[in-house]
Amino acid sequence: xxxxxxxxxALSIQEGENATMNCSYKTSINNxxxxxxxxxxxxxxxxxxxxNEREKHSGRLRVTLDTSxxxxxxxxxxxxxxxxxxxxxxxDPEKLVFGKGTKLTVNP
Amino acid sequence: xxxxxxxxSHQVTQMGxxxxxxxxxxxxxxxxxxxxxILGQKVEFLVSFYNNEISEKxxxxxxxxxVERPDGSNFTLKIRSTKLEDSAMYFCASSERAGRQPxxxxxxxxxxxx
Numbered sequence: 001x002x003x004x005x006x007x008x009x010a011l012s013i014q015e016g017e018n019a020t021m022n023c024s025y026k027t028s029i030n031n032x033x034x035x036x037x038x039x040x041x042x043x044x045x046x047x048x049x050x051x052n053e054r055e056k057h058s059g060r061l062r063v064t065l066d067t068s069x070x071x072x073x074x075x076x077x078x079x080x081x082x083x084x085x086x087x088x089x090x091x092d093p094e095k096l097v098f099g100k101g102t103k104l105t106v107n108p
Numbered sequence: 109x110x111x112x113x114x115x116x117s118h119q120v121t122q123m124g125x126x127x128x129x130x131x132x133x134x135x136x137x138x139x140x141x142x143x144x145x146i147l148g149q150k151v152e153f154l155v156s157f158y159n160n161e162i163s164e165k166x167x168x169x170x171x172x173x174x175v176e177r178p179d180g181s182n183f184t185l186k187i188r189s190t191k192l193e194d195s196a197m198y199f200c201a202s203s204e205r206a207g208r209q210p211x212x213x214x215x216x217x218x219x220x221x222x
Contacts, residue, residue: 033210042112042199042213043151088151095141095153095164096201096211 004032004072004089005099012105019076021102023089024069032065034074036085037101043088046074079106110134114200114214121190122222129185129217131200140183141201141211142175144168151199157183158206187219195221 007022023032031050035043049056049065049072056063062075076083086101113132121127133140142154155165157175172194174186183202187194197218201211 037151040197040216042215043201043211045210045212048210095156095166096143096151097153098151100150 004091004097006087006089006102008102009100010103010105012107013079015079015081015106015108017079017106019079019083019104019106021074021087021104023072023074023099025072025089025091026070027091029067029091031091032063032072033090033096034061034063034072035088035090035096035098037088038085043098046087076104079104081106081108110212112200112202112212112214114198114217116217117215118218118220120220120222123192124189126186126188127190127219129187129198129200129219131183131185131214132181133183133200133202134212135181137202137204137212139163139203139206139211140175140177141203142185143199143201143213144196145199145216146193146196154185154198156206163206190219190221192221195219 004023004025033048034046037043047058049063060077065072083106086103088098088101090096115130140157145151155169156163176184197216199216201213203209203211
């Protein structure tokens, strides 16, 4: 299975702080994607990093990928209350296999 | 920005009845997917669809389920003889290409089986 597993399961921070979430996976990949899910809504694609990339930025998001350790991290800088959501990583097969995610709570 | 739309947003059905969940994928996308999320649990892959046929399906996607692209825009999930345990959020997604491009999700249909 290409399932990614996110860590920690839950994270609670204050607005303005940075949030870091980690993802580990088991097999080789072509790319890794991060998604966000607000409560009761669909998943929103955040960022895709290819296996030959080590770091990628998109606005306040920074993703790193270490293929030797089979891990990725998602950093959200200067967090806002609106960032409160569950965050999932997914690797690259045709079907996305989601883990339990990291539930991020940003307190105003 | 183009988006995936799903209807209805909430469907309430008696156990044993058939339901059809509808999705309009993004117009230039070629790959279509259905996922399910039982309340409080993970999002689970059900089926992927390309070139008018199923390309992959999960163990969940048994004979009770079927998918169809009846015209150039809609993508439907039919659930026959619904059971209480079919109650879940059902998400449709589409992508330009499989595996190398992000999937774009709709906001889901909440299916409640009574």
